[in-house]
Amino acid sequence: MAVLKVIEVLSNSDKSWEDATKKAVKHASKSLKNIRSVYVQDQSASVKDGEVTEFRVNVKITFEVD
Structure with a gap:
């Protein structure tokens, strides 16, 4: 059985x-x-000034715990 964990991460571009x-x-x-x-x-x-200057995301990343 795998144990998974979820973390929340904010990022921009x-x-x-x-x-x-x-x-x-x-x-x-x-x-x-x-x-x-x-x-x-x-x-x-x-x-x-009417232009998009930065894109932001809030993501949930799922990974397996050893």
Whole structure:
């Protein structure tokens, strides 16, 4: 039987929500092993002078505990 744990991570990118999600997983994988999935819980963006300047995601990362 596998034991899984879920953590919540916030990430941002000046390119896209997809890039922000990839950054969250890449950064989390530096300290977590056996990442199984990522769930994008929430998306938002910062706007300045009528232009989107930053994409933000709130993700849940699921990993297996040894």
